[in-house]
Amino acid sequence: MIHSRHAGFAPIGQILAQHVLPRLHRAQKLPLRISCIGTASYDGCDEADGFDRIVVIGESPSPEEAMTVASRRVAQGDIRVSADDMLRFRPRIMVIQDCDQGVVLAGTIRAGIILWQQPVASDAEARHVVTEASKLRGAAFAASGRGEHGPAREYRYRAAQLEARLVDALWRETAAELLRVPLAA
Structure with a gap:
């Protein structure tokens, strides 16, 4: 009896190298940190008087969830630098990073939405x-x-x-x- 290789099966080593090991390696880089880069300024000041600021939004266990959290916060306008009501924040870029600070995904913010950038x-x-x-x-x-x-x-x-x-x-x-x-x- 002759066994032929079925086109639908891959060698176990190939499956491990291409699918299992990368997922395990990415899992070691969790949780993901969500941050927003923008410009902060006080009411009544022009933008030239503003200052650059990074606001940490939170953490997430997956890139999908991080994208959802980031998009929701931007859409709701729910990103603040501090409790000071006079301090305004203009979000410009949203960044999702792993625990080693490697960029997972990032995008620019316009009109209350995140335009995620193609890597x-x-x-x-x-x-x-x-x-x-x-x-x-x-x-x-x-x-x-x-x-x-x-x-x-x-x-x-x-x-x-x-x-x-x-x-x-x-x-x-x-x-x-x-x-x-x-x-x-």
């Missing part, structure tokens, strides 16, 4: 993004040195928008898959 597809693309973001940060440094704080903040924001694509290699496939599947609101 880089390769290390070469990541190097290109880093180069472009470094140029923008250099322009921000120069503008800040000239006392142009508003333009400096915009350069930093544009650099952060690019860097939102710098998803840790461990999470790239997961992030790309999450962005292909529509999430229920």
